[in-house]
Amino acid sequence: xxxxxxxxxxxxxxxxxxxxxxxxxxxxxxxxxxxxxxxxxxxxxxxxxxxxxxxxxxxxxxxxxxxxxxxxxxxxxxxxxxxxxxxxxxxxxxxxxxxxxxxxxxxxxxxxxxxxxxxxxxxxxxxxxxxxxxxxxxxxxxxxxxx
Amino acid sequence: xxxxxxxxxxxxxxxxxxxxxxxxxxxxxxxxxxxxxxxxxxxxxxxxxxxxxxxxxxxxxxxxxxxxxxxxxxxxxxxxxxxxxxxxxxxxxxxxxxxxxxxxxxxxxxxxxxxxxxxxxxxxxxxxxxxxxxxxxxxxxxxxxxx
Amino acid sequence: xxxxxxxxxxxxxxxxxxxxxxxxxxxxxxxxxxxxxxxxxxxxxxxxxxxxxxxxxxxxxxxxxxxxxxxxxxxxxxxxxxxxxxxxxxxxxxxxxxxxxxxxxxxxxxx
Amino acid sequence: xxxxxxxxxxxxxxxxxxxxxxxxxxxxxxxxxxxxxxxxxxxxxxxxxxxxxxxxxxxxxxxxxxxxxxxxxxxxxxxxxxxxxxxxxxxxxxxxxxxxxxxxxxxxxxx
Ligand SMILES: Nc1ncnc2c1ncn2[C@@H]1O[C@H](COP(=O)(O)OP(=O)(O)O)[C@@H](O)[C@H]1O
Ligand SMILES: Nc1ncnc2c1ncn2[C@@H]1O[C@H](COP(=O)(O)OP(=O)(O)O)[C@@H](O)[C@H]1O
Numbered sequence: 001x002x003x004x005x006x007x008x009x010x011x012x013x014x015x016x017x018x019x020x021x022x023x024x025x026x027x028x029x030x031x032x033x034x035x036x037x038x039x040x041x042x043x044x045x046x047x048x049x050x051x052x053x054x055x056x057x058x059x060x061x062x063x064x065x066x067x068x069x070x071x072x073x074x075x076x077x078x079x080x081x082x083x084x085x086x087x088x089x090x091x092x093x094x095x096x097x098x099x100x101x102x103x104x105x106x107x108x109x110x111x112x113x114x115x116x117x118x119x120x121x122x123x124x125x126x127x128x129x130x131x132x133x134x135x136x137x138x139x140x141x142x143x144x145x146x147x
Numbered sequence: 148x149x150x151x152x153x154x155x156x157x158x159x160x161x162x163x164x165x166x167x168x169x170x171x172x173x174x175x176x177x178x179x180x181x182x183x184x185x186x187x188x189x190x191x192x193x194x195x196x197x198x199x200x201x202x203x204x205x206x207x208x209x210x211x212x213x214x215x216x217x218x219x220x221x222x223x224x225x226x227x228x229x230x231x232x233x234x235x236x237x238x239x240x241x242x243x244x245x246x247x248x249x250x251x252x253x254x255x256x257x258x259x260x261x262x263x264x265x266x267x268x269x270x271x272x273x274x275x276x277x278x279x280x281x282x283x284x285x286x287x288x289x290x291x292x293x294x
Numbered sequence: 295x296x297x298x299x300x301x302x303x304x305x306x307x308x309x310x311x312x313x314x315x316x317x318x319x320x321x322x323x324x325x326x327x328x329x330x331x332x333x334x335x336x337x338x339x340x341x342x343x344x345x346x347x348x349x350x351x352x353x354x355x356x357x358x359x360x361x362x363x364x365x366x367x368x369x370x371x372x373x374x375x376x377x378x379x380x381x382x383x384x385x386x387x388x389x390x391x392x393x394x395x396x397x398x399x400x401x402x403x404x405x
Numbered sequence: 406x407x408x409x410x411x412x413x414x415x416x417x418x419x420x421x422x423x424x425x426x427x428x429x430x431x432x433x434x435x436x437x438x439x440x441x442x443x444x445x446x447x448x449x450x451x452x453x454x455x456x457x458x459x460x461x462x463x464x465x466x467x468x469x470x471x472x473x474x475x476x477x478x479x480x481x482x483x484x485x486x487x488x489x490x491x492x493x494x495x496x497x498x499x500x501x502x503x504x505x506x507x508x509x510x511x512x513x514x515x516x
Binding site: 156157159160178181185188189192237238243244245246247249250252253256 | 315316317347349350353354355357358360361377378382385386387388390391
Binding site: 001003004010017020024 | 149
């Protein structure tokens with residue numbers, strides 16, 4: 001499923017709701033579906049605020065793909081990108097009382113992998129993947145040896 | 148906001164959730180937001196089942212627009228269209244025990260206007276408009292005389 | 295949608311909660327009622343008190359259950375449809391098709 | 406998000422319910438705490454029991470409230486953060502910044 005919308009902060013709730021619901025119908029439990037929703041929410045907030053600088057004419061795209069064992073969310077903006085390794089650690093003593101800077105921390109905590117891709121002229125793309133732990137389908141899992 | 152997705156019936160819930168949430172952030176109360184959600188849900192079910200004949204490769208598009216006094220939802224499929232005036236009245240005695248045929252009835256009941264547009268090669272488009280009754284903003288409304 | 299089945303006298307009461315919608319609630323409803331009919335339980339009361347809404351597929355399944363029970367000489371009746379569910383039953387004129395009760399004891403006694 | 410403000414002894418307790426998120430809950434939180442500080446109420450206890458989650462904007466506003474209170478010689482403390490809210494406070498290490506209580510009486514007595 002693809003969602004396309006202008007940079008209006010009220011639409012953050014809609015992108016969150018759609019992602020959380022999709023995770024639910026894809027088989028994630030309630031808590032993990034909420035985690036997916038929050039991670040997408042944060043990526044969308046960044047796309048709107050930092051990528052598109054709140055310009056309502058600049059678009060955000062969210063592409064959601066449910067796979068058998070994972071859910072992938074790609075959040076794209078029309079901005080100039082950034083270097084995620086250059087961001088401050090918001091949990092460091094010097095930063096813990098900052099009033100911003102926690103979005104990437106939440107994203108990383110709530111999904112399993114996060115990738116950042118920037119392509120000139122195409123804006124920033126943040127790729128989130130949440131793995132689905134199979135419930136009661138141990139048979140399916142027998143190939144991957146467990147300690 | 149635009150949603151684009153393949154004809155997978157599980158995505159009906161996602162389109163419903165997104166529409167209901169958008170109606171909520173656009174200022175509709177909880178009950179009217181649910182009405183918008185149900186109306187879009189029914190139009191999407193029809194787009195998937197009748198328009199796209201459940202072919203997962205055929206796409207459904209939902210375009211949602213929040214205006215100051217209304218919300219518009221356009222639901223498009225890639226089908227061959229139909230004549231809405233030729234559908235049976237599901238509330239007629241002869242049809243009331245049918246197990247299908249109530250989608251358009253629900254759509255018409257839950258939004259204020261419904262338009263059907265078919266264009267060759269572009270599929271069916273169902274346009275739903277829900278008006279927003281302003282709450283506590285009587286001033287805004289003074290121009291439209293009330294009985 | 296979640297369901298639990300209780301037996302009150304000769305009546306099977308299905309307590310439904312959630313929504314009766316396409317691809318999930320409608321299938322659960324169908325399977326539960328079919329199970330009861332297959333087991334010879336022909337007096338079925340659907341408790342709709344905790345059902346928040348239905349879509350056209352869910353409503354269609356409600357009618358299908360009603361007809362399947364009737365074919366087997368049974369009946370499906372409804373208990374306590376709430377706000378939106380009541381609206382939908384009125385709108386579709388199924389309000390006049392189903393026997394609908396607000397008190398469980400009365401509903402059970404009516405079979 | 407919904408809020409109600411109660412006064413317990415010298416402490417203003419804000420009962421929050423819903424979510425503290427960008428563009429809505431964060432603004433409500435800011436305004437409520439600001440109102441109290443402006444009115445000279447410097448002992449603020451945020452009851453988070455019914456807050457389902459926060460986003461980074463909501464967490465940022467929590468910190469902003471903490472700092473604004475401190476600047477005025479006041480304090481903001483937290484009561485009963487629930488599952489996801491507790492996770493978020495731990496993750497961000499704000500768990501060590503705020504005084505956090507599970508009992509209201511104890512929280513009130515601590516000011
Ligand atoms: N999509 C984006 N485009 C440009 N810069 C971004 C984007 N996402 C994040 N950033 C940069 O990374 C920083 C850290 O982001 P984040 O952890 O989400 O915290 P916050 O958004 O509160 O600053 C931001 O301040 C911004 O400079
Ligand atoms: N998007 C569509 N494309 C083609 N046919 C449609 C579409 N929507 C509705 N129809 C036709 O209208 C009829 C009535 O639709 P509806 O009232 O929603 O009931 P149901 O979907 O249960 O049949 C359908 O059976 C179908 O023939």
